[in-house]
Amino acid sequence: MRESSVERHDRLLALVRERGTARVSDLAVLLGVSPVTARRDVEALAARGLLDRVHGQVSWPERPAAEGAGRPAAGEGLVLGLLAPSATYYFAEVIRGAHEAAARAGARLILRISDYRPEEDRARTEGLLAAGAEGVLVAPGWRGPEDRLSYGDWLAELPVPAVLLERRADPGSPLDGLDRVASDHGHGVLLALRHLLDLGHRTPLLVARGDSPTALAVRAGYAEALRALGVEAPGPVIESVPADQNPEGFERAVRALHEAVTSGLASAALVHNDVDAIEIVQRLAELGVKVPEDLALIAYDDEVAALADIPLTAVAPPKRQVGRHATELLVERLTQAPDEEAARRHLSLLPRLRVRSSCGATAGTGPA
Structure with a gap:
């Protein structure tokens, strides 16, 4: 299968992030692409502020707040990553809620979609980190318990704060120690x-x-x-x-x-x-x-x-609220003081029943 430009960009960012600095010609060899393609990729990523480019070389950008200066309480300038199994149907509203909450906090949200292929969740999440995400919201593409067992534990090893989204972990498993927000x-x-x-x-x-x-x-x-x-x-x-x-x-x-x-x-x-x-x-x-x-x-x-x-x-x-509350929780984790040890949270949000014609009751007579 031919590699997409997004996947190639993820690999390029990962290489620069690992090395700190790299020559564009070396990146072309490592990526297996022409120097022209590598140069175009670098220019596109530099234009988005994901790389610094000087005289044929690129480097991982310095973060203004990296020296412990602290971040504004509102999360201004944060980059958040979101991995979802789909951008349509159920998860469209989750994504919308996350995007709205990120915008209110002054943060930027970047998205990756797994298409319910849990074996690709880890690589796509690493792509988010390579693209600059400082914390991630993750809704793995699990379809059943076997996927959770086979493609789950890596989430607990991420080097950045993570919030599990619309998914639950087995009690006592490594994932059970993560923050999570889910519908009940x-x-x-x-x-x-x-x-x-x-x-x-x-x-x-x-x-x-x-x-x-x-x-x-x-x-x-x-x-x-x-x-x-x-x-x-x-x-x-x-x-x-x-x-x-x-x-x-x-x-x-x-x-x-x-x-x-x-x-x-x-x-x-x-x-x-x-x-x-x-x-x-x-x-x-x-x-x-x-x-x-x-x-x-x-x-x-x-x-x-x-x-x-x-x-x-x-x-x-409450799909939209799940995205919103998860994003607010992630921003809180990223902006808390380094010496603050806030308790992890498992937040369950309650669905509502919307009464219409198909149950034979008069609309509006059911519980909210």
Whole structure:
């Protein structure tokens, strides 16, 4: 696969950061590119203030506050890095919140995307450091517990302050000592189930994916909510998959939910995520099951739930606030006095339930 200019810039910055000073001709050899390409890369990075360039050489820029002069309390001049698995759907709002908080603090935020490839998380985070990040917000591209075990411990070894974003660590693991800010998905699931039970429905079914930390947290939250509410699941969790990636698996999920409704086993369901919920509602209608008349439905994520033909009641994790609070925490870490030993924090933010038409209740009657 051909190397992108961003990846080449990351390698160039890493080389200069490691050496302190380097000749442009030497960098061309080390990077395996022509002298013209190396010179253009150096000029672009120097224009952004990431390198100092003088007479055919480049050097790592001196930081004005490096001699212990301290930083303004607002974080003016800080460079923050953010690694996210995606810049769309769920994480678009997280990124937006982080960007807004960084701007308010007078800091610059730089972004890298992993595309849910956890094996590349470390290299991309090192790219952020090479680009000048003095602290990082990291949402690893984990899909399941095995990724957390295989591609996680390096985070605890970073040479700069780090805040784990929308991810949780195993108790006692190296990552458990990091600051983190995450949505409390268990609370969100509890809100949804309690609302459906209050509307008079039998215990709701869960239709959920299993390919992301959020999906796994929703599944765990479902089991916890059942125990807290003193009810039993009407059946096993229905395995959901994206319709465009696995049409047969998606159809199996729809048929399982259709059978549960038509047999009288269930009259309500919580579906993760919005896109799956919208497509499930459409397919159920084709099979003769109507929402909310035959099935009360709540989606989880609230990204596009309100745009469905039948606006979907949805659990809304506080995505924007997660990005904002995580950034504020990172700025606080970077601006605290060197001799200050502030306690690490695990901050959980509570989702809200936004009531619309799909659960059969009047909008605005559910909990905020």
